[in-house]
Amino acid sequence: MKLNILGCYSATPRTFTNPTSQVLEIKNHLFLIDCGEGTQVQLRKNKIKFSRIKHIFISHLHGDHYFGLVGLISTFRLLKREADLHVYGPKGLKDVITLQMKLSDSWTNYNLYFHVLESKDSELIFEDDKVEVYTVPLIHRVYTNGFLFKEKEGERKLDLNAVLNSNIDKSYFRKLKQGADVTNEDGKLIKNNTVTLPPPKSKSYAFCSDTAYNEAIVPIIKEADVLYHESTFLEKNASLCEPTKHSSAKQAATIAKLANVGKLILGHYSTRYDDLSLFKTEAEPIFSNVELAEDGKVFEI
Amino acid sequence: MKLNILGCYSATPRTFTNPTSQVLEIKNHLFLIDCGEGTQVQLRKNKIKFSRIKHIFISHLHGDHYFGLVGLISTFRLLKREADLHVYGPKGLKDVITLQMKLSDSWTNYNLYFHVLESKDSELIFEDDKVEVYTVPLIHRVYTNGFLFKEKEGERKLDLNAVLNSNIDKSYFRKLKQGADVTNEDGKLIKNNTVTLPPPKSKSYAFCSDTAYNEAIVPIIKEADVLYHESTFLEKNASLCEPTKHSSAKQAATIAKLANVGKLILGHYSTRYDDLSLFKTEAEPIFSNVELAEDGKVFEI
Numbered sequence: 001m002k003l004n005i006l007g008c009y010s011a012t013p014r015t016f017t018n019p020t021s022q023v024l025e026i027k028n029h030l031f032l033i034d035c036g037e038g039t040q041v042q043l044r045k046n047k048i049k050f051s052r053i054k055h056i057f058i059s060h061l062h063g064d065h066y067f068g069l070v071g072l073i074s075t076f077r078l079l080k081r082e083a084d085l086h087v088y089g090p091k092g093l094k095d096v097i098t099l100q101m102k103l104s105d106s107w108t109n110y111n112l113y114f115h116v117l118e119s120k121d122s123e124l125i126f127e128d129d130k131v132e133v134y135t136v137p138l139i140h141r142v143y144t145n146g147f148l149f150k151e152k153e154g155e156r157k158l159d160l161n162a163v164l165n166s167n168i169d170k171s172y173f174r175k176l177k178q179g180a181d182v183t184n185e186d187g188k189l190i191k192n193n194t195v196t197l198p199p200p201k202s203k204s205y206a207f208c209s210d211t212a213y214n215e216a217i218v219p220i221i222k223e224a225d226v227l228y229h230e231s232t233f234l235e236k237n238a239s240l241c242e243p244t245k246h247s248s249a250k251q252a253a254t255i256a257k258l259a260n261v262g263k264l265i266l267g268h269y270s271t272r273y274d275d276l277s278l279f280k281t282e283a284e285p286i287f288s289n290v291e292l293a294e295d296g297k298v299f300e301i
Numbered sequence: 302m303k304l305n306i307l308g309c310y311s312a313t314p315r316t317f318t319n320p321t322s323q324v325l326e327i328k329n330h331l332f333l334i335d336c337g338e339g340t341q342v343q344l345r346k347n348k349i350k351f352s353r354i355k356h357i358f359i360s361h362l363h364g365d366h367y368f369g370l371v372g373l374i375s376t377f378r379l380l381k382r383e384a385d386l387h388v389y390g391p392k393g394l395k396d397v398i399t400l401q402m403k404l405s406d407s408w409t410n411y412n413l414y415f416h417v418l419e420s421k422d423s424e425l426i427f428e429d430d431k432v433e434v435y436t437v438p439l440i441h442r443v444y445t446n447g448f449l450f451k452e453k454e455g456e457r458k459l460d461l462n463a464v465l466n467s468n469i470d471k472s473y474f475r476k477l478k479q480g481a482d483v484t485n486e487d488g489k490l491i492k493n494n495t496v497t498l499p500p501p502k503s504k505s506y507a508f509c510s511d512t513a514y515n516e517a518i519v520p521i522i523k524e525a526d527v528l529y530h531e532s533t534f535l536e537k538n539a540s541l542c543e544p545t546k547h548s549s550a551k552q553a554a555t556i557a558k559l560a561n562v563g564k565l566i567l568g569h570y571s572t573r574y575d576d577l578s579l580f581k582t583e584a585e586p587i588f589s590n591v592e593l594a595e596d597g598k599v600f601e602i
C-alpha cells in the first residue's frame with residue numbers, strides 16, 4: 001500500500017501549498033481521495049498516470065476538497081479516456097458536475113458513475129476480491145465522510161517443507177491456500193494448519209478529514225495500520241475547533257491512541273502556521289508514531 | 302494600461318502552463334478576464350492584490366476559461382473581502398457558482414453581483430467616468446464573448462504659454478480642460494482650441510478568445526491599440542479550426558490586419574505544440590507587429 005499526498009493544506013491553494021488530495025495505491029488499484037483545485041497538476045507533478053485512476057472518493061463539498069474534480073473529469077475527456085470512472089461523494093456533487101458539463105456542452109466520452117453517499121452510519125461502498133472501502137462518518141459543518149480502505153485477507157501460504165513431508169499431490173495446493181484440509185496420497189487427512197502458514201496481515205488505511213473531535217469513529221478505524229487525521233489547529237487556537245468543526249493535533253493524537261492505530265499522519269493544516277513541526281510536538285506526548293503530511297510526500301504502508 | 306497574462310494555453314492546466322486568464326490594469330481598475338483552474342495561484346505568483354479585483358469578465362463556459370472562478374470567489378470570502386464583486390458572463394454561470402455555495406453552506410460575506418450576458422450583438426456592459434467595456438460577440442461551440450476595453454477620452458491639456466498670453470483667469474482653467482470657450486479678463490471670447498491641446502490618445506484593448514475566424518468582429522475592434530486573438534492552431538492543423546470553432550495564427554493575423562490594430566498578441570495555444578515561435582512566424586507575413594503571450598508576461602499598452 002502506498003499513499004501519495006498531493007495536497008494537505010486547508011482553505012485556499014497557494015503558491016507552494018495545495019488543498020486536500022491523496023492517491024492511495026492498494027492491490028493495484030489507484031484510489032483518489034478528495035480533489036481540491038489544482039489536483040490535476042499535482043497528479044502530473046507526482047507522475048501519476050491519469051488513466052489508472054478509476055475511483056474517486058470525495059469527503060465533503062467544501063471547495064478545498066473538490067473544486068478540482070470538474071477539471072479532472074473534463075481533462076479525462078480531453079485525453080480521450082475510455083475506462084469507467086466511479087465517483088463517491090455527497091448528494092449534490094453529481095448536480096454540480098453535470099450542470100457544468102451541460103453548460104459547456106462537453107459530455108464525457110467514458111462512463112461516469114456517481115455513487116451518492118447519504119448514510120450517517122458507516123457503510124461498505126466499494127468491494128472487489130481484494131479491497132473493501134467503508135465510509136467513516138465525520139462531524140463537520142456539512143455532511144462529511146472519511147474513508148477506511150481495507151485489503152481483504154489474502155490466501156494462506158504453503159509451508160513447503162511440511163507439504164513435501166506430508167506427501168500431498170500438487171493438485172491440492174490451491175485448496176490448501178484457500179484453507180481447506182486435504183487427503184494425501186496415502187489416504188490420510190491432512191489438517192490445513194499443519195501444512196500452511198497464515199496469510200500476510202492485510203493492511204488498512206483510514207482517511208479522516210475534515211472533522212471535529214469525534215470518538216464515535218474509534219470502533220470503525222480500530223487497529224488501522226495508518227490513520228490520516230486532520231489537525232487544522234494547534235492547541236493555542238483550540239477555541240477555533242468547536243465553531244469550525246475541526247480538530248487540533250492533540251485531538252487527532254487522542255483519536256489515534258484510542259483506536260490503537262499503527263501510525264498517525266497529520267494534515268489539513270491551517271495556513272496560519274509557518275512551523276509545521278509544532279503539530280508533531282503537540283501530538284507526540286499522546287501518540288508517539290506521528291508523521292507530518294507534506295505535499296508530494298509518499299508513505300509506504 | 303498594463304496587461305498581465307496569467308495563463309494563455311487551451312484545454313488543460315499542466316505543470317508549467319496555465320489555462321486562460323489575464324489581468325488588465327486600466328485607469329486604476331484591475332479587470333480579471335477569464336479565470337481557468339489555478340488562476341488564484343497565478344494571481345499570487347504574479348503578486349496581484351486580490352482585493353483590487355472588482356470586476357471579472359468570463360468569455361464562455363468552457364472549463365479552461367472559468368473553472369477557477371468558484372475557488373477565487375470562495376478565497377475572497379476566506380480572506381474576509383468587503384468590496385463588491387461584479388461578474389460578467391453567460392447565462393448559467395450564476396447557477397454554477399451559487400449551487401456550489403449552497404452545497405458548501407458558504408455564502409460570500411461581500412456583495413456578489415452577476416451580470417448575465419445573452420445578447421448576440423456587441424453591447425456596453427460596464428461604464429464609469431474613465432472606462433467603457435463592450436462585448437465582442439464571437440463564434441464558438443457555446444455562447445462566447447470577447448471584450449473591448451476602452452479608456453474614455455481624457456480632458457484637454459492647457460497650452461500654458463497660450464493661456465498666459467490670453468490673460469485668462471485661473472478660475473476658468475477647469476472649463477478650458479473640459480473643452481469650453483471662455484471670456485478673458487479683457488472681456489474677449491477665447492476659442493478653446495487656441496489655448497488647449499487635445500487630450501492624450503485614449504487606449505483600447507480587445508480580448509478575443511475563443512473564436513472561429515469571424516470578420517464580423519472587425520468593425521467592433523477597429524483601430525484597437527492591442528488585440529489579443531486566439532490562435533489555437535498552426536496552419537498545418539488548420540482543418541481542426543472549423544470543427545472546433547477555433548482560429549489559426551494566420552487567421553488571427555488576418556483579423557488584426559483588417560481591423561488595423563496597433564499590435565496583435567497571440568495565445569490560447571493548443572498544448573500539442575512545443576515550439577511557439579512558429580505561431581509568430583506564421584502570423585508575421587500578414588501582420589507585422591505580433592507578439593506571443595506567455596504565462597507571467599506583462600505588456601505595457
